[in-house]
Amino acid sequence: MAETGSTDSSDQPSGGEQPLLAHLIELRSRLIRALLGIFVAFLPLAFFARHLYHWLAEPMLRLLPSGGTMIATEVAAPFLVPFKLAAMVALIVALPWVLYQIWAFVAPGLYRNERRLVVPLLVSSTLLFYLGVAFCYFLILPAVFKFFVGVTPEGVSVMTDVGKYLDFVMKLFLVFGLTFETPAAIVLLCWTGFVTPQQLAARRDYVLVGVFFVAAILAPPDVLSQILLAIPMYLLFELGILGARWLIKSKAETAAIAES
Numbered sequence: 417m418a419e420t421g422s423t424d425s426s427d428q429p430s431g432g433e434q435p436l437l438a439h440l441i442e443l444r445s446r447l448i449r450a451l452l453g454i455f456v457a458f459l460p461l462a463f464f465a466r467h468l469y470h471w472l473a474e475p476m477l478r479l480l481p482s483g484g485t486m487i488a489t490e491v492a493a494p495f496l497v498p499f500k501l502a503a504m505v506a507l508i509v510a511l512p513w514v515l516y517q518i519w520a521f522v523a524p525g526l527y528r529n530e531r532r533l534v535v536p537l538l539v540s541s542t543l544l545f546y547l548g549v550a551f552c553y554f555l556i557l558p559a560v561f562k563f564f565v566g567v568t569p570e571g572v573s574v575m576t577d578v579g580k581y582l583d584f585v586m587k588l589f590l591v592f593g594l595t596f597e598t599p600a601a602i603v604l605l606c607w608t609g610f611v612t613p614q615q616l617a618a619r620r621d622y623v624l625v626g627v628f629f630v631a632a633i634l635a636p637p638d639v640l641s642q643i644l645l646a647i648p649m650y651l652l653f654e655l656g657i658l659g660a661r662w663l664i665k666s667k668a669e670t671a672a673i674a675e676s
Contacts (some may be wrong), residue, residue: 446517453513458506465498475557479565487575497578541600549589549597560638591634602656613660
């Protein structure tokens, strides 16, 4: 039988106390490594920057009327915009490496049970973000551009600026990428005790109204896009509740085994 006042090693951080300077040096090292990872991903993408932009613009280009094109209203835009896209894609590609550097920095200060949860959360969050971006590109963008082209007044030619098109699409990618993080956010909230799965399940009616309200604000003005955002948001909410229930049940079973 363990002595009174003893502490389980799983309840202690893996690293000892370190001076502030050591933390700052470690933080600088991790930031440099994260930036180097992004730069390494950017180098090959820079050679295919124009092809990347054409791939990004394809959902819009195929809906333009015959003779319709994109335009560049700034002198350097044809050169700079594809490289800006390549840099953004490099950040997305290097996201797992960047998250690993964050994890490596904070891991020594976490308890063992916290480390067991953080790794799956980081992996699932990354995959969910990628899934949200893919969902936006393959389903949302064609629907949005079809709506915009369809409501164009007669006599008006659709010729979108390359820079503004990139900004619009990247905002949508960010919205859908973050929206698909809903399950991970719910699991984290329940794990920290801020809310319980039962409390969330009891507010399903409010959540259903809320997701459509949020979709009306974040999505483009057509109803189809709003529905395509609201439905995944609600399904991801339900998925988050299921994940939180499984986590809490597993946590309770682990605690019961430890006490026995």
